[in-house]
Amino acid sequence: MAKSVNPDPWEQVARRLGVDLYLDLQPDPGDGPRGRGGRRRRSLAEALREAISDGRLTAGTRLPPYRSLAADLGLARGTVAAVYQELIAEGWLVARQGSGTRVADTPRPGSASPAAAGATPGTPHHDFGLGQPNPSLFPRAAWIAATRRVITEVPDTAFGPGNPQGSPRLRQALAGYLARARGVRTDPDHIVLTTSVMGALGLLSRTVFGDVLAVEGLGLPFHRQVVERAGTRTVPLPLDRDGAEVRRLTADTSAVLLTPSHQFPTGFPLSPARRADVMEWARAHDGLVVEDDYDGELRYDREPVGALQALGPDEVIYTGSVSKSLSPALRIAWLVLPPRLVDTARNAKGPRESDASIVDQLILADMIESGAYDRHIRRSRQYYRRRRDHLTARLAAAGITVPGIAAGLHAVIPLSADTEQEVFTDAWRRGFALASLSLYRHPAAPPASSGDGGLVVGFGTPPASTFHADVEALMQLIADHRPR
Numbered sequence: 001m002a003k004s005v006n007p008d009p010w011e012q013v014a015r016r017l018g019v020d021l022y023l024d025l026q027p028d029p030g031d032g033p034r035g036r037g038g039r040r041r042r043s044l045a046e047a048l049r050e051a052i053s054d055g056r057l058t059a060g061t062r063l064p065p066y067r068s069l070a071a072d073l074g075l076a077r078g079t080v081a082a083v084y085q086e087l088i089a090e091g092w093l094v095a096r097q098g099s100g101t102r103v104a105d106t107p108r109p110g111s112a113s114p115a116a117a118g119a120t121p122g123t124p125h126h127d128f129g130l131g132q133p134n135p136s137l138f139p140r141a142a143w144i145a146a147t148r149r150v151i152t153e154v155p156d157t158a159f160g161p162g163n164p165q166g167s168p169r170l171r172q173a174l175a176g177y178l179a180r181a182r183g184v185r186t187d188p189d190h191i192v193l194t195t196s197v198m199g200a201l202g203l204l205s206r207t208v209f210g211d212v213l214a215v216e217g218l219g220l221p222f223h224r225q226v227v228e229r230a231g232t233r234t235v236p237l238p239l240d241r242d243g244a245e246v247r248r249l250t251a252d253t254s255a256v257l258l259t260p261s262h263q264f265p266t267g268f269p270l271s272p273a274r275r276a277d278v279m280e281w282a283r284a285h286d287g288l289v290v291e292d293d294y295d296g297e298l299r300y301d302r303e304p305v306g307a308l309q310a311l312g313p314d315e316v317i318y319t320g321s322v323s324k325s326l327s328p329a330l331r332i333a334w335l336v337l338p339p340r341l342v343d344t345a346r347n348a349k350g351p352r353e354s355d356a357s358i359v360d361q362l363i364l365a366d367m368i369e370s371g372a373y374d375r376h377i378r379r380s381r382q383y384y385r386r387r388r389d390h391l392t393a394r395l396a397a398a399g400i401t402v403p404g405i406a407a408g409l410h411a412v413i414p415l416s417a418d419t420e421q422e423v424f425t426d427a428w429r430r431g432f433a434l435a436s437l438s439l440y441r442h443p444a445a446p447p448a449s450s451g452d453g454g455l456v457v458g459f460g461t462p463p464a465s466t467f468h469a470d471v472e473a474l475m476q477l478i479a480d481h482r483p484r
């Protein structure tokens, strides 16, 4: 790749500090010069907090004098001085006459303590909740820039009633993106946009699922519920380290719902042999495979796991959303359908889009077209990989191996099934938000065998300022329940 003429300012800072710092501090091209200073000041402060809290800037590290950092970054001296002051006041940095500004010995900013943060009873002290990315990563500047472009450029007709299939522009952008990022084989005409994977499952239950939908023995209860409310019975398939035992699928099952790239919650991908088996079942019995690719982009290790859909675009219904990559607050999701099902799904939605915001769909399309979405994904991957590595290293030091954690935002910490409930109850008593593995078990699945318990922790969720302390509290919880 050609060397950039304007090196990333963070590379210069990193070189100066001798650490691997990363932050996209490039000015927002659509920004006026007035807003830019404040935004860059906030992002510099945030980047430094994050680098200290995740250990890239260790206690005692001397920061460059603010004048030279300002010159390196092309910021006003006053801006960098103000950031240093802010972080000193918060307890992240200390300044001593003659020895410059350094990372504090035990950076414990006020915000790290739930009491100081104004936590009320019921607010988790250690938030390892699932089902959302870290909210501080939402690409605000890129979303604002895309919004400005879209609202300025789209014709007036964009503000009329929406197409029930969703914005053609987003469908076009997604067809390209999903092909490139996940290997999905489709075109814009075969995509139907919805508000969420859950909404997509509701739509399918009302239309194409028959009487029985096979599901993984562990999975999201509210996905099962939305299907059952629409009159389809769910039956569990046993799971092991190769994913769901799809050979048990029978002729009277009309469809199967799977998380093939990263089984939720156990984390294992569906093995190549089982991928072939499930496609064989679908072809032999005219069955449908529903692929929930909820966190396919957030993969950290080398071996890529592409979408199952590529093996059978006529048998596989592929679904995903921005709930893990951007935010569940956006309500944007997609169904990639076998051609024969498109009319059914579109008709089920009615003559116009009644739920989703077409304007937000246009903004996401712009983000994909401009490359901003890819940049956000790359940055998120880097952020969560560091967290994954830290958590697995701390657990490994305690002799605990966490399987199935090559992707995504959660980990299952194995426990014996008989201690799971006790540890889970104690975790809640200590102010953790997390889940136990049994919360995901299908009611008709056989009970867990003795080794099959666990805690499910969303490691993306804790704020950067408390992440390390939250992991230590988790380690303490586990240590307190280990047999002596």
Ligand SMILES: Cc1ncc(COP(=O)(O)O)c(C=O)c1O
Residues within 6 Å of the ligand: 130, 131, 132, 195, 196, 197, 198, 199, 220, 259, 264, 292, 294, 320, 321, 322, 323, 324, 328, 333
């Ligand atoms: C297994 C699984 N599927 C899908 C999703 C995305 O859900 P939705 O698009 O309904 O917000 C999630 C998010 O938490 C998930 O855990």
